[in-house]
Amino acid sequence: MTISTFAELGLSERLLRALKDAQYTKPTPIQQQAIPMLLEGADLLGIAQTGTGKTAAFALPLLQNLEEDGIKCRPRSPRALILAPTRELALQISDSIKTYGRHMRLRHSVVMGGVSQKAQVDALRRGIDILVATPGRLLDLINQRHANLGQCEYLILDEADRMFDMGFIRDVRKIASQLPEERQTLLFSATMPAEVAKLAGEILYQPERVEIAARTVAVESIEQRVHHLDKTAKRGLLVQLLEAPDLSRVIVFTRTKRGADQVVKRLSQHGVSAQALHGNKSQGARQKALENFRNGRSRVLVATDIASRGIDIDDVSHVINYELPNEPESYVHRIGRTARAGAEGIAISFCDLSERPHLRSIEKLIRRQLDVIGEVPAEPATPARKKSKGAPKRPAANTNRRRRRPRRPDRRAA
Numbered sequence: 487m488t489i490s491t492f493a494e495l496g497l498s499e500r501l502l503r504a505l506k507d508a509q510y511t512k513p514t515p516i517q518q519q520a521i522p523m524l525l526e527g528a529d530l531l532g533i534a535q536t537g538t539g540k541t542a543a544f545a546l547p548l549l550q551n552l553e554e555d556g557i558k559c560r561p562r563s564p565r566a567l568i569l570a571p572t573r574e575l576a577l578q579i580s581d582s583i584k585t586y587g588r589h590m591r592l593r594h595s596v597v598m599g600g601v602s603q604k605a606q607v608d609a610l611r612r613g614i615d616i617l618v619a620t621p622g623r624l625l626d627l628i629n630q631r632h633a634n635l636g637q638c639e640y641l642i643l644d645e646a647d648r649m650f651d652m653g654f655i656r657d658v659r660k661i662a663s664q665l666p667e668e669r670q671t672l673l674f675s676a677t678m679p680a681e682v683a684k685l686a687g688e689i690l691y692q693p694e695r696v697e698i699a700a701r702t703v704a705v706e707s708i709e710q711r712v713h714h715l716d717k718t719a720k721r722g723l724l725v726q727l728l729e730a731p732d733l734s735r736v737i738v739f740t741r742t743k744r745g746a747d748q749v750v751k752r753l754s755q756h757g758v759s760a761q762a763l764h765g766n767k768s769q770g771a772r773q774k775a776l777e778n779f780r781n782g783r784s785r786v787l788v789a790t791d792i793a794s795r796g797i798d799i800d801d802v803s804h805v806i807n808y809e810l811p812n813e814p815e816s817y818v819h820r821i822g823r824t825a826r827a828g829a830e831g832i833a834i835s836f837c838d839l840s841e842r843p844h845l846r847s848i849e850k851l852i853r854r855q856l857d858v859i860g861e862v863p864a865e866p867a868t869p870a871r872k873k874s875k876g877a878p879k880r881p882a883a884n885t886n887r888r889r890r891r892p893r894r895p896d897r898r899a900a
């Protein structure tokens with residue numbers, strides 16, 4: 487049976503109303519597959535990246551399950567925890583929960599670093615149903631006894647591979663160990679490196695598995711071009727490309743924070759409104775840069791991979807890879823910023839000689855050649871090629887066979 491409406495997934499009338507308000511007409515594939523399982527209380531391993539609709543896939547059943555449980559939240563004891571690697575993603579998840587939960591009375595709040603702790607402590611004291619948190623600040627608050635996860639029956643880890651990249655896996659393990667064994671746990675990751683598969687094996691109980699291939703998100707709807715050029719020609723080409731007005735809302739990716747600042751400076755000298763988004767900026771500056779980009783005040787956002795991860799901005803007309811990432815998966819994440827929720831987008835990559843191995847890895851991963859614009863300069867006869875990293879490993883099979891707790895009873899039958 488093909489599911490074409492949210493009502494067929496078993497969602498409550500309040501949620502259906504909120505989805506109608508948000509003008510969602512049809513569930514995305516991950517929503518179709520995950521929502522019924524999650525309403526039944528299953529654990530889930532979701533292999534999917536941003537842009538697939540994964541936030542609604544976990545947030546909708548969570549809201550419904552919490553409402554059906556009918557438990558009142560107690561001070562300092564959130565009933566559900568969503569962990570995100572970056573502050574931007576945490577704020578975005580919180581916005582989504584606000585949108586989907588607007589006809590419900592569940593409380594949600596965000597705990598993250600980079601801003602004052604006081605408001606977060608006050609919110610915890612008042613009681614929170616859904617806590618969205620970055621790991622470091624949450625651990626601080628737990629250690630100071632402002633938060634207690636002993637009553638928390640739902641745990642969702644979003645972008646687990648990025649948590650690993652950012653060195654948060656130990657913190658995540660510590661946090662997970664504070665929750666009751668009897669709980670529902672979800673883990674989402676765009677890729678499945680061995681460390682993440684290991685974590686999944688430890689914290690999930692007989693999980694269902696939903697995999698939305700990166701290829702179906704990125705490749706099919708995005709026009710992907712590459713310019714082969716000298717490193718020194720990149721700045722000039724960027725300025726030249728931005729002379730075209732159809733590049734109306736552009737994210738430029740650089741590999742380093744310094745590189746991002748330099749590109750912003752260069753663009754500003756040419757009268758192009760641009761702002762940088764990277765980890766050296768304060769939380770306030772990052773939010774401001776995002777806000778200015780969202781509302782169109784700045785036309786170009788220049789970002790590094792980590793800072794851009796998970797940011798959700800509609801109508802990005804073009805993604806420009808000023809430098810190619812050395813991990814091919816990052817390319818897919820980057821270009822996923824354009825063509826969100828079915829829109830068409832364009833990704834333009836700059837590739838100098840030293841980046842050719844990265845380009846080959848990317849093309850291998852996405853199983854497609856980028857459209858070459860202009861000439862391809864010949865490679866030297868004995869190129870100093872680094873070994874290509876190749877396609878990512880297949881996700882490791884989940885070998886968790888430990889029965890740590892009984893499967894939850896069928897919620898809807900109860």
Ligand code: AMP
Nearest residue numbers: 510512513514536537538539540541827
């Ligand atoms: P996510 O993958 O959760 O970051 O979602 C990507 C974008 O798609 C967000 O802007 C969502 O608001 C939007 N979205 C999610 N599900 C749907 C849907 N079923 N219909 C339309 N838009 C959606």
